[in-house]
Amino acid sequence: MNIVVLVKQVPDTWSERKLTDADHTLDRDSADAVLDEINERAVEEALLIKEAQGGEVTVITMGPDRATDAIRKALSMGADKAVHLSDPALHGSCAVQTAKVLATLVGTVEGAELVIAGNESTDGRAGAVPAMIAEILGWAQLTQVRKLEVDGTTVRAERETDTGIANLEASLPAVVSVNEKINEPRYPSFKGIMAAKKKPVSTLTIADAGIDASEVGLANATTTVLEAAPKPPRTAGQRVEDDGTGGTKVAEFLVGQKLI
């Protein structure tokens, strides 16, 4: 079975992340770029399925040239090949445009029956792209998954939400999005690292992919960020010295905040 993993390069959560003043899109120069950790888990899940059942794992990313680093990381973990869509026209694309583009790219991968993605990127955090891709492709969608099993043409999954666990079952083809409990991603082995550079990466422009410029980019986006402000820093809070009455003071504080 051929699996497609959707990976995204994001600014490292440990570095300072900013939007540009000019158009409120991500300031990619201000932070280190890394393969989104949730995508490492998506790659890991695809590799586990491949190792058990055979097939090929293709990673797809849409992002600027330096997103090749994220691709290499996925390839060094063991993915077989990659498709990298890189085009200045993509700058500022919204979630809907992104989903359409990615769905088009999935269509170029021969024999792809299963798409695995992260449930939510650590930068945009829309959490919508995998479901939209499933919708566009007309494939089953199993989102927010913490456990996945592929048995013949049947996919079974456990979806975890704030309210509980749902057991899902669908037939291939399907789009799955995984949460951080799905697995522990492997470290790339030295051989994996050395092999990564020799694996095929097809780098496409939107023209190569048959996508029209009017379907993508900031100017045609369905949503636009009008204003952005950093979260105000946390205020120091109130300090309670415990002179024996500490417990009472904490309780009074919580009552004051209508928390108890």
Added chain:
Amino acid sequence: MNAFIETEERRALRAAVAALGARYGHEYFTAKARAGEKTAELWAEAGALGYLGVSVPESYGGGGGGIGDLAAVCEELAAAGAPMLLMVVSPAICATVIARFGTDAQRARWLPGFADGTTKMAFAITEPDAGSNSHRLATAVRRDGDEWVLDGGKHYISGVDEVEAVLVVARHVSATGERLAPSLLIVPTDAPGFTFRPVEMDLVSPERQFTCFFDGVRLPADALVGSEDAGLAQLFAGLNPERIMAAAFATGVARRALAQAADYARTREVWGTPIGAHQGLAHPLAACAIQIELARLMTQKAAALYDSGQDGAAGEAANMAKYAAAEACVATVDQAVQVHGGNGLATEYGLGSLLGASRVMRIAPVSREMILNFVAQNTLKLPRSY
């Protein structure tokens, strides 16, 4: 000319090893050391990922990389707070010597284990009465029929309690008792006549040092690695990687101490401003950063020379790198302790124990003074005093 920048693969290797090292970290390392245990889990995992066998030839299951790759692994683990001393001897000296000078049978016997880290081997050259003077080595090997017989002793040998065998430097002795060239012999730790006992050290380290006694240890013909009369040339083929690895180990420890010191200096306030604002602290830290970076650069140069087959040039560079790295390590740990004030000596901060560890770098595997002697005589052609 772009050799100042490491390849994409080397950087990816560093990132992968750093991530693995971070999961273990300094607390794991010191907890193991203080409990008298080994960092076996880290060794096993790094081995399975091929990180310990990066420089073993691919035909024996290794990564087919060079000492530069192995040094990167060693440095990143040390920088993550979980240095592994045996990397300096087992994969760097022992695997290299066997790969370069061993017979096909010896390679087939040992290299696959080095490739995945399941084999560990110690290295023994230091002797009580010879010290830095390897011409005075007294441990002797003589031929008896098809076998070798080994007599003598070594001290300060790391890791003997956790290895399968020790690669021992011994001198051949002729039938008339004449001392000939030194050779390398693989001595299994369970060989009859081989005993060892720990040297009590004031170091917080999972690896221990041992005094070894060889009392008529009989070894098969294939215990000898390389030719009988090759002498020091073969030995130095293993010692250059050792120096490069020691340098990598030292810069890794130094990087960790520096990062911790800088973190502390950015946040600790005693006069209403972070202590890092005082130039009395900022400048020494900046000087340490420069020393470390220069030492890393020299280490990479030494590795690049070695990996391109230039043993002679690699020897000078490896010694210079080892010197620079040890001095950077000693200076940085010292400054990191100072920056932390009283906390610098508290167990919780993990710096006090680095004071001893950093001094090891100045003594082993070759002392600061012997490197200065080497540079004085070889690079500057100055006369020797000894």
